[in-house]
Amino acid sequence: MSFISVNNVWQQYDDQVVLEGLNLSIAEGEFCTLVGASGCGKSTFLRLLLGQEVPSKGVILLDEQPIANEPDASRGVVFQRYSVFPHLSVLDNVALGLELPRSALLGRLFGKAKREAREQASALLHKVGLGHALDKYPTQLSGGMQQRLAIAQALIMKPRVLLLDEPFGALDPGIRKDMHVLLLELWRETKLTVFMVTHDLCEGFNLGTRLLVFDKVRLDPHAPGAYGARITYDIPLNSDRRAARAAIESLQTA
Amino acid sequence: MRLINRRPDRASRLILVILPFALLLFAYFTGSATRLTENPNDKLLPSAVQMTDAIKRVAIIPDQRTGEYLLWQDTASSLQRLAMGLAISAVVGLCVGIASGVLPLFGAPLSPLLTVLSMVPPLAVLPILFIVFGLGELSKVMLIVIGITPVLARDLEQRAREIPVELLIKAQTLGASTWTLILRVVLPQLLPRLLISLRLVLGSAWLFLIAAEAIASTDGLGYRIFLVRRYLAMDMILPYVAWITLLAWLMDWGLKALTRKAFPWYEGVRP
Numbered sequence: 226m227s228f229i230s231v232n233n234v235w236q237q238y239d240d241q242v243v244l245e246g247l248n249l250s251i252a253e254g255e256f257c258t259l260v261g262a263s264g265c266g267k268s269t270f271l272r273l274l275l276g277q278e279v280p281s282k283g284v285i286l287l288d289e290q291p292i293a294n295e296p297d298a299s300r301g302v303v304f305q306r307y308s309v310f311p312h313l314s315v316l317d318n319v320a321l322g323l324e325l326p327r328s329a330l331l332g333r334l335f336g337k338a339k340r341e342a343r344e345q346a347s348a349l350l351h352k353v354g355l356g357h358a359l360d361k362y363p364t365q366l367s368g369g370m371q372q373r374l375a376i377a378q379a380l381i382m383k384p385r386v387l388l389l390d391e392p393f394g395a396l397d398p399g400i401r402k403d404m405h406v407l408l409l410e411l412w413r414e415t416k417l418t419v420f421m422v423t424h425d426l427c428e429g430f431n432l433g434t435r436l437l438v439f440d441k442v443r444l445d446p447h448a449p450g451a452y453g454a455r456i457t458y459d460i461p462l463n464s465d466r467r468a469a470r471a472a473i474e475s476l477q478t479a
Numbered sequence: 480m481r482l483i484n485r486r487p488d489r490a491s492r493l494i495l496v497i498l499p500f501a502l503l504l505f506a507y508f509t510g511s512a513t514r515l516t517e518n519p520n521d522k523l524l525p526s527a528v529q530m531t532d533a534i535k536r537v538a539i540i541p542d543q544r545t546g547e548y549l550l551w552q553d554t555a556s557s558l559q560r561l562a563m564g565l566a567i568s569a570v571v572g573l574c575v576g577i578a579s580g581v582l583p584l585f586g587a588p589l590s591p592l593l594t595v596l597s598m599v600p601p602l603a604v605l606p607i608l609f610i611v612f613g614l615g616e617l618s619k620v621m622l623i624v625i626g627i628t629p630v631l632a633r634d635l636e637q638r639a640r641e642i643p644v645e646l647l648i649k650a651q652t653l654g655a656s657t658w659t660l661i662l663r664v665v666l667p668q669l670l671p672r673l674l675i676s677l678r679l680v681l682g683s684a685w686l687f688l689i690a691a692e693a694i695a696s697t698d699g700l701g702y703r704i705f706l707v708r709r710y711l712a713m714d715m716i717l718p719y720v721a722w723i724t725l726l727a728w729l730m731d732w733g734l735k736a737l738t739r740k741a742f743p744w745y746e747g748v749r750p
Binding site for chain 1: 648
């Protein structure tokens, strides 16, 4: 049974077709990397999964239910930029995710509840390697550290789906390697289903258990917007990783 | 070396800062001295001594009729009006700006309305204020409020729109409702901007205050200046103007210091 299924999804802005006839079925725990030329709808697809946009045609099901048409706590997200709140310290950036759902009136916790939220946030931050920077503001962190923070912030919600929109696009290669290690580690530990848009083919092949290539198969030179992109290749990757994960899961359920 | 690449060092910067003020004072006092030697009764450019005497009469010696110290009483009433006007405008401007900048359903009717309202010349509605609110404190405070609220609201609306949409989406994925999103993400990011906007509208606020006091008042810094104008009392007007300038400058500096202190993240803290 598929966790996420995409049924004949089209996305169109005025007369510009961006995505056409997408059909996909994704199992839980899959690490999908999305690659393709610029402007061929990878990020649009991610926004559809996020609920930031509603498809013009078709439907996306999560656990057999149509996904909510606005962002919510079930889907975490990390953008390339502007993923963290500049006015909150590193610790509060992560604790915010624990405070917001529990306090509908003020959006903040007090006393013991606040202490617990901060302890939980601090534990996660130590795990992603930000234990030394809890009291800093995001502007005081390097680009890689900010993305670590953004990932921690998304994971504190324990989302079932994590959406990454070129999260490491602005980082230099060394830092990017570290981030790959961190991301794979976190993915192995959780039952997370990941969708990651990337421009870097190597990254796409190395990280994913499934590589989705977006491309336009039809092109009318007189009307560039007439046809949208489809998924032209759907390649299973890193079967060892997938198998290891399936084995662990079967052991846990047994 | 090109002019654009030449920078003053510390010492010469200090001199350059003081120089225009010194020149201004020098020009004034030479002019004053020249005129006073020709005609000791000249009232146009009073000397430092004459001005000090005038200040003494209002600041240190109590008024013969009321027994009050005029300068301090004027200052207190003016500052009270100004503070009330600024506080009301800040709260209203913040609420309207956030509603209009963050919530598209509120922005649709509010945004064009604000644009039109901000074009109404506040001084043109002053007579209406006097008719509606009477000649008391309320109409003076209202003039300040009407004058600067649209400016604050429009500025904050614009800043609210400049908050990256990624942050608003991120907050929603962290479980924020519209209300908590405004409370924990939008509001804290706009507060430092509010202080900066307040600094920018301080000048207008003083303008409206003095205009209102000049027309209908029984005390206040603006009232006093316009009152003594009848006697050509430049020895009093000039120190009053200087005092108002100093107060405005101090308020500006205070707001700036407050922004730095209260929102260290705003101007890019260094590691």
